[in-house]
Amino acid sequence: MKKMLLYLLEPKLITFFxxxxxxxxxxxxxxxxxxxxxxxxxxxxMAIAIASNFSPEKGLFTAIIAGFLISALGGSRFQIGGSTAAFVATVALVASKHGYDGLVLATIMAGLILIATSFLRAGDLIKFIPYPVVAGFTSGIALLIFVSQLRDFFGLKIET
Structure with missing residues (x-):
């Protein structure tokens, strides 16, 4: 058990080289x-950062840092990781209610939950989620992103 735990926690970059x-x-x-x-x-x-009400620079920094971390700690030689548009709605909501510090805290908490999910092998449960649920969730996110960008597309200035 101890050997398996050490293998799981060993950075893949070290084992790769x-x-x-x-x-x-x-x-x-x-x-x-x-x-x-x-x-x-x-x-x-940058587009995800703008859609989440952050500056494009924060999106760039996030992508660069995440790219290095994913390549160093990821579990596959062929893994590509980075920003995904599926989280725009969630990121924008957390950022608007709790600010940048709240978003950082939520990110750390999400990472800890993912680590716990990995140790519990709970990822196997995804096969029980029906395809229409996944497709509807993805389509809903796409619709939210589309609607949120209409203001910028038409050059509208909405007073808040």
């Missing part, structure tokens, strides 16, 4: 892959 499985020939391919991911991820992160 420790096995001598990385070759210099892959370096250029990895650089090009990183650039292509950045071309998509950085503008998306």
């Amino acid at each position: 420790g096995k001598n499985s990385y070759h210099k020939s892959h370096f250029m391919q990895d650089i090009l892959s990183g650039l292509s991911v950045a071309i998509v991820a950085l503008p998306l992160a």
